[in-house]
Amino acid sequence: NIKIIDYILNIKSEVTHYLNMNFYNLTTIALHDWKMYSEMRSLAYEKYSIKLLDNFLPMGSLDQGLDVLQIMRNIHIFVSRFSYNMNIQQFIEYRSTNSSKHINTIKIQSIAASIRQHGLGVCNTTVNYTYQFLIQKFHVFREFLHDDYISAYLSREFRWYKKHRNETEINNMYPYERASKFVKDIRKLGINENGKSFLDLFRILITEIGNALGYVRMVRSASMYYCSE
Structure with missing residues (x-):
C-alpha cells in the first residue's frame, strides 16, 4: 500500500481491477483472442500472485462453426445435409437450409x-x-438386403458372375451393361414421390452411415488436437 496525503493506494487491487476490466472488454470485442487473455491471466497469477476474475465469456470464437452439441442432437439432419471429405478431414454442407446463400x-x-x-x-x-x-441405420441396411425381391435380384447376378467371371470377355470384372440393367430392374419395383428407387435410397443410407462414422473420427481427432494444445 502507498499512502498519498489522506488516500491509501493499493497497487495490487488497482492492477487487478484494471486487468479484469480490460480483459473482459477486449474479449467481448474480439472473441478469437480469448486464449491469449486466458494465458495472460494464468501468467499474472503464477508470476505476481494476482488472481483475476473469470469473465464468464464463452471460450471460443464467432466463426467456430456448428456446435458439437447441436450436431449431436440433430445427427440425423447433419448426416443428410453434409458430405465428408476424408482426405482433408472436413464436412461441407451441400444442402443449405431456408435457401441460404451461405454453406x-x-x-x-x-x-x-x-x-x-x-x-x-x-x-x-x-x-x-x-x-x-x-x-x-444398420437395421434398415439389413432389412434391405434381406428383402425377398432385392435378394432374388442379387442372387441372380451373383450366380451369373460366378459362372462367367473367368471368361475372357469378363476378366473378373462385372460388366457395366448388366449393372445398368440391374439398376433398371430395381427401379421397376417402385419409386418414391421424389423419383428415387430403392437402390437410390440404399445409396443414401450408406452415405449417411459413412458420414456418421466420419463424424466420430473427426471428434476423436479434434479431442487429440485439443489435448495437444
Whole structure:
C-alpha cells in the first residue's frame, strides 16, 4: 500500500481491477483472442500472485462453426445435409437450409473449439448418440438386403458372375451393361414421390452411415488436437 496525503493506494487491487476490466472488454470485442487473455491471466497469477476474475465469456470464437452439441442432437439432419471429405478431414454442407446463400463447413479446429467450451466429456456423449443412430441405420441396411425381391435380384447376378467371371470377355470384372440393367430392374419395383428407387435410397443410407462414422473420427481427432494444445 502507498499512502498519498489522506488516500491509501493499493497497487495490487488497482492492477487487478484494471486487468479484469480490460480483459473482459477486449474479449467481448474480439472473441478469437480469448486464449491469449486466458494465458495472460494464468501468467499474472503464477508470476505476481494476482488472481483475476473469470469473465464468464464463452471460450471460443464467432466463426467456430456448428456446435458439437447441436450436431449431436440433430445427427440425423447433419448426416443428410453434409458430405465428408476424408482426405482433408472436413464436412461441407451441400444442402443449405431456408435457401441460404451461405454453406457451413466443419473442420477439426471447429470441433476442438466446441470441446474446449464443453469439456472432453462431450466426446463420450457424442459417440453414444452416434452409436444409437448407427444401430437404426444398420437395421434398415439389413432389412434391405434381406428383402425377398432385392435378394432374388442379387442372387441372380451373383450366380451369373460366378459362372462367367473367368471368361475372357469378363476378366473378373462385372460388366457395366448388366449393372445398368440391374439398376433398371430395381427401379421397376417402385419409386418414391421424389423419383428415387430403392437402390437410390440404399445409396443414401450408406452415405449417411459413412458420414456418421466420419463424424466420430473427426471428434476423436479434434479431442487429440485439443489435448495437444
